[in-house]
Ligand code: AMP
């Protein structure tokens with residue numbers, strides 16, 4: 624029995640009555656041992672509706688404090704295999720969050736200007752300011768994922784990047800920006816279903832890229848690259864969470880809950896009001 628009890632493969636330690644998907648610093652991750660179909664005791668979308676709404680409201684309330692306090696920030700990194708659900712997560716978890724305090728940055732193939740800088744440049748520029756939540760839809764991790772799998776730089780260059788990334792995230796966290804990272808874990812079969820549904824559904828076809836089929840052939844290489852990312856870059860400053868993501872509704876719940884808990888741990892406060900406000904009368 625582990626310290627928190629109830630340990631089995633896929634669902635690791637239970638705290639607060641729900642599974643822990645956090646990767647401990649130094650832990651060697653094997654994705655094959657983590658079940659992407661995990662849903663705790665929930666069976667269908669309806670079962671999590673109330674709980675998801677509760678977590679969204681927690682996020683909204685805590686974000687208002689984070690914004691007002693204007694001291695600390697939160698950077699949320701989303702990474703996944705193609706069709707893993709990064710866009711859906713943003714849509715469903717952040718609906719209702721005040722757009723003024725929140726910014727989504729999506730990273731594609733670097734532009735000519737971006738390629739002319741050090742690889743972290745474009746990410747650092749998009750890091751959230753104090754009081755803000757920044758969401759990275761893809762991130763600096765692409766530079767040890769697609770870049771590695773496609774051999775876009777030599778191995779000695781990408782190998783060094785784990786350390787550069789850890790240093791970058793440590794610097795952010797020491798300066799008040801908490802870094803929270805989610806890997807949305809889907810199975811190979813689930814990716815096939817989702818690609819097929821993009822083809823079959825006229826409203827989703829725009830999302831289909833024949834490049835996705837080519838990338839799918841590199842499934843094993845990507846899984847390996849993700850395992851190295853998760854094993855090398857979950858630190859005390861910037862934690863990785865592996866989220867079972869075959870069921871979209873469960874994925875949304877886990878991510879919303881983890882963000883709400885992280886914001887609660889940051890514990891932002893409204894700044895103190897000016898003194899003597901009780902005596903003020905607003906003139907006509
Ligand atoms: P999507 O997110 O589907 O719009 O696709 C964006 C594409 O940009 C993906 O194929 C990524 O692999 C690619 N991409 C993102 N960052 C990088 C990078 N640093 N180097 C090369 N390709 C990248």
Ligand code: MG
Pocket residue numbers: 705830832835
């Ligand atoms: Mg795509």
